[in-house]
Amino acid sequence: MFPNAKTNQKIAFTLLGMAMGLVVLFILIILYYVIYNGYSVISLEFLTSMPAKRMTAGGIYPALIGTIYLIIGSMAFALPMGILAAIYLNEYAKPGKTTWVIEMAISNLAGTPSVVFGLFGLAMFVKYIGFGPSILAASLTLALLILPVIIRASQEALITVPREYREASLALGVTKWQTIRRVVLPAAIPGMVTGAILSVGRVAGETAPILLTGAAYFLPRLPESAFSQFMALPYHLFVLATSGTNIAQTRPIQYGTALVLLMIVLGVNFFAIAIRNHYRKKMHR
């Protein structure tokens, strides 16, 4: 554009800086808004008591517990499946038609709208297999939702493990699987953990999949088993925002719920970064 290369660089960097500034600005605005409107209700009691008086008072305890169950449940299914799939694709699969089809399937899974996952979960886990609306059905549905994310993150992690490690191990008379188990996997764990933890944020916030597979408007008791229905934070937020009759009273609770959700996601992300940095130092990368 301009003849001077130095000026061009300055302009480019300024534009990039402004773009980044805009992004940070939006995040800060959202954070500010949520904190400002929600902090007043946050307290230990809020987190540990049941909603009362038709949601106009009380706390979000059952929704919090429900979300935690969902996180544990979906991870329990998605992590082993995703990591093993990534190992297969990266270490064993030979380039060819079958592999191409598998990669296509994963990409398509990644692009599917979350409400479609909800419908699938309803048809497959709730109805056909017969789990009914339950934590189990919802966890499986959410597991499918985050599976592509975990596979991709794990694949990336495996790819960055240097070829030299594998060669060195094989040259010592060690089998391929032993090499993967003892050298490649441990070296890939930081990337895999990061992917897993980022998925936690996703699971905590998804509403459509759980809507159709077991989330309840209100339950007087905590879920008793994996086959029980449950409450969850994102759905609770939706419910408060749309079906409340006393807006003035429920608004702070809405924002409080949103704040708790945000804090979970932010906290989890910071945790992921901390773990990743710790392991990066160990690997000298």
Add this chain to the structure above:
Amino acid sequence: MSDDFTNGTEIEVRGLNLWYGTNHALHDISIDIPKNSVTAFIGPSGCGKSTFLRCLNRMNDLIPGCRIEGKVNISGQDIYNKDVDVVDLRKKVGMVFQKPNPFPMSIHDNVAYGPRIHGAAKKEVGGIVEYALRSGALWDEVSGRLSTSALDLSGGQQQRLCIARTLAVKPEVILFDEPCSSLDPISTSKIEDLILELKKQYTIVIVTHNMQQAARISDHTAFFLLGDLIEFGRTEQIFESPQKKETEDYITGRFG
């Protein structure tokens, strides 16, 4: 080909051909590698010496599209026979690579890696690690910090660690693929001294770009050019009175 090897022949190669896809990279190589001595492979870049070296422990199997024909007999057994256990072969024929590649683990765990996987008892491991590090001329420098990360060592130390790691598996043959090319002269000379020590117990094959190195430490030398084995004989003979013109041209620096 073999001039009365003092300790006998360790490896016999007959008619080895290798293709990378359609590229015929090694042409009909036949050579005898003597036992308990150092054999050097020299030649210009791309002549096939590293490729040929990797045939000896079947590391070329890992390269998709690589096809090999011919016989490689080690201790009387053709390693390319269908019944051969490749994993077992690589215990007997170890390899040290051009760039030191220690695992991101402690020094101790690096050396213990092979023995542990092969079933060494817990109380034996410490002894094996010490033996290997002593044989690898590294013990004195690291005995006090075996649990520190191997990645903290200098380049020369890392390479000696890789050698120790290979020794811990108790091989019969050790293949060195330009082991000193990324090291400084002092580390290089330490490793050369180490190789001269090791040949008493092991059969050593070393690929090197450095002709002076070949002249310094090897007993026999093989000269490769464009995928052919041009000449093979005692090192003094190759360097002082080469039989083939190509050999003489390379030695005197006319090319390569």
